[in-house]
Amino acid sequence: xxxxxxxxxxxxxxxxxxxxxxxxxxxxxxxxxxxxxxxxxxxxxxxxxxxxxxxxxxxxxxxxxxxxxxxxxxxxxxxxxxxxxxxxxxxxxxxxxxxxxxxxxxxxxxxxxxxxxxxxxxxxxxxxxxxxxxxxxxxxxxxxxxxxxxxxxxxxxxxxxxxxxxxxxxxxxxxxxxxxxxxxxxxxxxxxxxxxxxxxxxxxxxxxxxxxxxxxxxxxxxxxxxxxxxxxxxxxxxxxxxxxxxxxxxxxxxxxxxxxx
Amino acid sequence: xxxxxxxxxxxxxxxxxxxxxxxxxxxxxxxxxxxxxxxxxxxxxxxxxxxxxxxxxxxxxxxxxxxxxxxxxxxxxxxxxxxxxxxxxxxxxxxxxxxxxxxxxxxxxxxxxxxxxxxxxxxxxxxxxxxxxxxxxxxxxxxxxxxxxxxxxxxxxxxxxxxxxxxxxxxxxxxxxxxxxxxxxxxxxxxxxxxxxxxxxxxxxxxxxxxxxxxxxxxxxxxxxxxxxxxxxxxxxxxxxxxxxxxxxxxxxxxxxxxxxx
Numbered sequence: 342x343x344x345x346x347x348x349x350x351x352x353x354x355x356x357x358x359x360x361x362x363x364x365x366x367x368x369x370x371x372x373x374x375x376x377x378x379x380x381x382x383x384x385x386x387x388x389x390x391x392x393x394x395x396x397x398x399x400x401x402x403x404x405x406x407x408x409x410x411x412x413x414x415x416x417x418x419x420x421x422x423x424x425x426x427x428x429x430x431x432x433x434x435x436x437x438x439x440x441x442x443x444x445x446x447x448x449x450x451x452x453x454x455x456x457x458x459x460x461x462x463x464x465x466x467x468x469x470x471x472x473x474x475x476x477x478x479x480x481x482x483x484x485x486x487x488x489x490x491x492x493x494x495x496x497x498x499x500x501x502x503x504x505x506x507x508x509x510x511x512x513x514x515x516x517x518x519x520x521x522x523x524x525x526x527x528x529x530x531x532x533x534x535x536x537x538x539x540x541x542x543x544x545x546x547x548x549x550x551x552x553x554x555x556x557x558x559x560x561x562x563x564x565x566x567x568x569x570x571x572x573x574x575x576x577x578x579x580x581x582x583x584x585x586x587x588x589x590x591x592x593x594x595x596x597x598x599x600x601x602x
Numbered sequence: 603x604x605x606x607x608x609x610x611x612x613x614x615x616x617x618x619x620x621x622x623x624x625x626x627x628x629x630x631x632x633x634x635x636x637x638x639x640x641x642x643x644x645x646x647x648x649x650x651x652x653x654x655x656x657x658x659x660x661x662x663x664x665x666x667x668x669x670x671x672x673x674x675x676x677x678x679x680x681x682x683x684x685x686x687x688x689x690x691x692x693x694x695x696x697x698x699x700x701x702x703x704x705x706x707x708x709x710x711x712x713x714x715x716x717x718x719x720x721x722x723x724x725x726x727x728x729x730x731x732x733x734x735x736x737x738x739x740x741x742x743x744x745x746x747x748x749x750x751x752x753x754x755x756x757x758x759x760x761x762x763x764x765x766x767x768x769x770x771x772x773x774x775x776x777x778x779x780x781x782x783x784x785x786x787x788x789x790x791x792x793x794x795x796x797x798x799x800x801x802x803x804x805x806x807x808x809x810x811x812x813x814x815x816x817x818x819x820x821x822x823x824x825x826x827x828x829x830x831x832x833x834x835x836x837x838x839x840x841x842x843x844x845x846x847x848x849x850x851x852x853x854x855x856x857x858x859x860x861x862x863x864x
Contacts, residue, residue: 345687346679348694348772351722358725362716370707373748437702442720443679443694599680600617 349443359444363452368459382460383467386416393533405535410475410564415532417464418559422498422552425457427523429502430509430516433598440599447591450502458495468563480566489573490558493580497555500584503591510601511594530556551579606691607772607803608654608677613686615672616643646672648827649686656692659797659804661818661835663811663842668824670807674774677805692771692803695721697761706750710741710760713749717764731767738793739763740786759786766793773797775806811839811850 351359372378390412397403405411432449433439439446465487469479480486509515530553531539539547547553555576561567619642647669654660662670675681676688678696698704703720704713714735718728736745739759741752749757765773794817797804808814814821815835823831823838825845831838843850 344679344682345689348677348690348692349679349722350693352724354724354726355719355722358719362719362725366705366708366712366716369712370705373707438698438720440675440680441678441696441698441702444720596682599675 346443351444356445356448360448360452360455363448364455367452367456371456371460379463383417383464386413386420386464387467389420390416397533403534407475410471410477411535411560412533413471414468414560414563415556417461417468418494418556419527419530419532419552420464421457421461421494422555423523423527424460425454425498426501426505427520428453429498429505430519432502432506433510433602434506434513434516435602437602439602446595446598447503447588450499450506450591454495454499454502457498458491461494462491472563477564480562482566482568483562486562486566486568490555490562490568490576493573493577494555494559496584497551497576497580500580500582500587503587504583507587507591507594507598510598526550526552529553532556548575551576551583554579604655604657606653606689607656608660608691608805609687609689610650610652610673610676611687611689613647613650613676613683613688614645615647615669615676615681616645616684618643645827647676647683647824650824650829651686652822652829652832654803654805656803657801658820659806659818661814661821662805662807662824663809663814663821663839664824664830665846669827670824671776673824674776674805674807677772678774690772693722694772694774695765695768695770696774697765697776704749704757704761707748709748710739710745710752711736713760714764717761718768721765721768723768728768735763735767738767738789755783755786762790762793766790766797770797770802773802773804775804775808777808811843815839 371382375381377384390409393412393416394409398405398408429450432453433446436449472478505515505519509519529550531547536544536547536553536557554572558568558572558576561569561572650669650673662673664670672681674696676683677690678694679690696703698717698720703717705716708716711732714732715725715728718731719725739745741756741760744752744756749760752760794804804817806814806818818835820833821835821838822829823842831841840850
């Protein structure tokens with residue numbers, strides 16, 4: 342088996358443009374024909390926050406200070422993770438372009454992941470607004486904390502997207518499995534509750550949940566401008582591992598993609 | 603001697619039958635079968651050899667499932683051969699269709715840019731040619747509207763206009779001839795003739811033996827995953843029609859299949 346193919350050589354400028362144009366495509370599609378546009382991307386986490394507030398604070402009487410703010414600072418970050426990972430199995434399936442033209446397929450999950458990241462960034466003003474309502478202001482630590490956590494979060498969601506998008510082409514069950522996994526992870530991650538509420542015996546198990554240190558870091562950063570180094574390191578470690586696994590699987594399988602679509 | 607741009611040397615392509623593979627249940631029940639990797643494979647091409655020269659218009663005909671699209675996939679570089687050697691020299695330009703390269707929610711203009719960049723051009727290069735493409739497509743004010751409202755003829759016009767103006771080196775056309783209305787078809791033909799005299803290589807897969815025999819310099823007939831015949835379009839098409847039991851008529855320069863009326 343031998344292939345000498347110069348038919349798809351691309352310049353660096355083309356790679357950049359390709360990523361940009363794929364990114365823009367998704368971005369435009371998300372907002373096209375929608376009157377409320379941007380509002381929709383923040384409507385979901387806000388609606389969820391309202392429901393959880395009602396259920397857990399009003400009805401069940403959870404004693405968490407500023408519970409609505411607590412919910413919102415965790416939910417936006419969670420929303421990014423769950424949207425990116427939850428939709429990832431479908432990135433390659435049904436993309437008939439893969440059958441027609443050779444280009445680095447990684448650009449599809451990469452542009453999707455970047456899109457989810459940008460939507461998260463666009464929701465930060467909403468978090469600031471809610472902080473302001475609670476008489477709080479953004480901390481200076483955001484200046485370094487946000488870029489660091491964005492990088493970790495992006496790397497983790499890209500790694501998982503590569504893994505699930507590639508595997509789902511060969512095993513369509515992945516799609517169902519991922520949606521259940523994401524659902525489980527939501528309740529196992531301290532989003533509705535604070536990590537301080539976890540009984541001491543179980544507290545260290547929190548590090549077995551790859552998403553928990555990341556979400557806790559986001560919330561701490563937004564709420565009081567702190568990042569616990571241990572949580573940050575743990576989430577960085579998981580991000581590296583997932584990116585490594587995802588890229589490895591993608592790399593092994595990508596040349597077979599056109600055979601199974 | 604003419605320059606060879608595409609060459610297949612004893613190329614075979616088989617696919618594992620992934621269907622058996624699908625589903626955790628199946629994998630678990632047939633674990634041993636999956637592990638020894640001797641699961642049945644589907645052979646799409648067997649020992650295919652041919653060459654396409656620079657500037658040549660090369661047609662591929664054959665019945666459904668004979669292996670035509672697999673051949674195009676190998677040329678495009680999206681598939682890898684299971685055995686043999688594929689050499690391609692020159693940039694590939696597939697004629698893209700809706701769903702592959704076009705997005706219904708984007709405007710005609712946005713789709714031109716998306717398409718051009720997918721084919722390997724930079725944004726700047728596409729923008730330099732965009733006016734020419736829009737003019738040729740005759741889409742006028744539709745160019746700024748989402749292509750989901752386009753008719754199929756308009757879409758085909760857009761697709762052809764894009765590849766025709768991006769200075770293609772190797773053009774891959776999979777069953778998309780007879781584009782748009784007769785007036786536009788004429789324009790396409792003229793453009794194709796321009797390609798004919800130029801250095802554009804075309805590889806065309808089609809069931810329309812009529813257009814294959816008028817456009818192509820040489821035709822390859824694939825039958826049951828092997829090459830049955832390569833050569834002069836008229837001769838190959840004649841044999842192909844004879845074998846399929848379809849009468850065909852040579853009318854001056856044109857070949858037409860005759861369908862009997864019941």
